[in-house]
Amino acid sequence: MRNNKDAMSSHFDLGNFIRDHFASLCAIAFKITGNSEVAKDLAQDVIIKFWENQGQHKQLDSIENYLFIMIRNEALNYLRGLSREKNRHEKASLNSEQEESLWDTIIEQEANQLLQTAIATLPPQCNRIVELSLTGKNTKEIAETLNITVNTVKVLKSRAIHKLREYFSRNDIWIEF
Known part of the structure; x- marks a missing residue:
């Protein structure tokens, strides 16, 4: 050097x-x-x-x-x-994830509201069976709660699902069961 x-x-x-x-x-x-x-x-x-x-x-x-x-x-x-x-x-990514989470929450709430509105149109017994199903009760537990047979619960639940599909179809709402 x-x-x-x-x-x-x-x-x-x-x-x-x-x-x-x-x-x-x-x-x-x-x-x-x-x-x-x-x-x-x-x-x-x-x-x-x-x-x-x-x-x-x-x-x-x-x-x-x-x-x-x-x-x-x-x-x-x-x-x-x-x-x-x-x-x-990282902050931008976090903000994007939070924004996606917010949209997911909004969509979920709207879907729940649509479902609740549709369930309200069901006959009372079908309505009650669907509500109990949504709380996580199985067919046997619903039958015991309503004091009806398991087969009756199955039939009414099937009718309720059919009526809900018709309701959503009439109102141009697509929901997969």
Whole structure:
């Protein structure tokens, strides 16, 4: 490596300056970012920034130390930017999931309302059997609750489903049973 006076005099020749410093800047940036393409871009950015402001660097004791600090800062800024971008994407994804969940809830409530309206049109015994079915009771439990036979529950439940299908068909509502 050349001494500082040689480095300062050579920094007026961009080609030599790049040959002297590009590879080491890339190596440092790669070590921090883990990405060789990003490391090359960052090294190029540092060289350009240094070159554009070369008049301010005449009093430097060590160009290499200064370049090391510049490349380290650029690499860390790059990583911070990635982190911020990742956080933005996660928040956007979370908002999208919450929005989907909200729409699912709205659709479910509308479907439940349509179903309740349709159930209200059923004869009282069919209505009661469907309501008990929706609470999770099985055929035997419904029969015991209403004090009727299991076969009666099956027949009335089948009629209720048939009438609900007719109701939804008449009202252009598609629901799968």
